[in-house]
Amino acid sequence: xxxxxxxxxxxxxxxxxxxxxxxxxxxxxxxxxxxxxxxxxxxxxxxxxxxxxxxxxxxxxxxxxxxxxxxxxxxxxxxxxxxxxxxxxxxxxxxxxxxxxxxxxxxxxxxxxxxxxxxxxxxxxxxxxxxxxxxxxxxxxxxxxxxxxxxxxxxxxxxxxxxxxxxxxxxxxxxxxxxxxxxxxxxxxxxxxxxxxxxxxxxxxxxxxxxxxxxxxxxxxxxxxxxxxxxxxxxxxxxxxxxxx
Numbered sequence: 001x002x003x004x005x006x007x008x009x010x011x012x013x014x015x016x017x018x019x020x021x022x023x024x025x026x027x028x029x030x031x032x033x034x035x036x037x038x039x040x041x042x043x044x045x046x047x048x049x050x051x052x053x054x055x056x057x058x059x060x061x062x063x064x065x066x067x068x069x070x071x072x073x074x075x076x077x078x079x080x081x082x083x084x085x086x087x088x089x090x091x092x093x094x095x096x097x098x099x100x101x102x103x104x105x106x107x108x109x110x111x112x113x114x115x116x117x118x119x120x121x122x123x124x125x126x127x128x129x130x131x132x133x134x135x136x137x138x139x140x141x142x143x144x145x146x147x148x149x150x151x152x153x154x155x156x157x158x159x160x161x162x163x164x165x166x167x168x169x170x171x172x173x174x175x176x177x178x179x180x181x182x183x184x185x186x187x188x189x190x191x192x193x194x195x196x197x198x199x200x201x202x203x204x205x206x207x208x209x210x211x212x213x214x215x216x217x218x219x220x221x222x223x224x225x226x227x228x229x230x231x232x233x234x235x236x237x238x239x240x241x242x243x244x245x
Contacts, residue, residue, distance in 0.1 A: 004048035005241025007075065008035050008057030011095025011123055011208065015042040016238035023082075026235045031095075036060055054241040056096075070244045072237055073101060073112050079240030080204045081107040083230040089198035091219070092236070093190060093209035095123040100193040111197045120156040121189040123208045128158050129182045132165045133175045137212070140179055144214040147180035156185055180214070187218040194223070202226040206236040 002024075007014040013035060017025040027042045035057045043051075052068045053061035054075040062069050072092075076099065080087045090101040098121055101112040115121060130140035151173055155161045161182070168178050186209075194203065203225050209215055210233035220227045230236060 001050075002048040003242045003245035004043075004046070004051040005075070005238040005244070006039055006042070006051060006053050006055075006061060007072075007235075007237035007241060008039060008053065008055040008061060009094055009237070010056050010097075012234060013038045013042055013055075013057075014235045014238040015039075015046065016235050016242045017046060017048050018239075018242045023239065026232065026238070028234055031057075036064060050245045052241040052245045054237050068245070070241055073099065073109055075237045075240035075244065076101060076206060077103055077107060077109050077240065078243045079236035079238070080206065082239055082243060083236070084202075084204050084228055086202075087204045087228075088201050089194065090204045090206060091190060091194050092207040093122060093186075093205075093215070094207040098122060098190055098193060100190075100197045102198040113193045113197050115189070115193065120158060120161075121186045125156075125158050125161070125186065126182075126209065126212065128162055129165060129179075132162050133169065133179060135175070135179070141183075141212045141214040143176045144179035144183045145217070147174070147176040149177060150180035150184050151177045153178075153181045153185045156189060183212075183214045183218055187215060187222055191219065191222050200225070202228060205229045206233045208234050210234075 004017045014028045058069040092099040098115040
């Protein structure tokens, strides 16, 4: 039996398909102004017997396919346990939110926290800051790692932080130092969430921001915990949704 999971997020749509418990296919695409259309494109030519939706657009999918839906928290708990059977703590930094989830020994969510409804410290925040500094996202991470010292970023509001970044560079502060300051601010904010739900043990790092090498390094340095990133950290929710079927 082929079971599919689709995660319609704020920045990307992800699809995962399992055949008798084995992951056989995964796809992802940038979310457009029409996330449902993006989902149809991902599913084009893909065979499955059942599909479960998660993410911001899960109810949109349910309205068109009459398929079951599952919360992002549940989907990430299941997906994380697929990639790491002993996972006890999850940090997911996506396009528009950050989630910290603690799991019990059975893999059931025992506690979680999310950031407020603000892009601060998320993938979208990184995109805006990288653009303000004239970097691509990959260049942004590498530039931060090359900094000799970070500069302190006082605001985590996307609008105010962008103005602060422009002001710092106009004063002659090196872009690399500003980049490191931004990365440190993001990690500090995320670690606060993580410590409130799970103060110790290995961390399963998911979401698009888990692809950022600087964030991963700073997360390990600040928490002094092992940080595990799956082969594709963006499909964890879709994997969890498929497993729910």
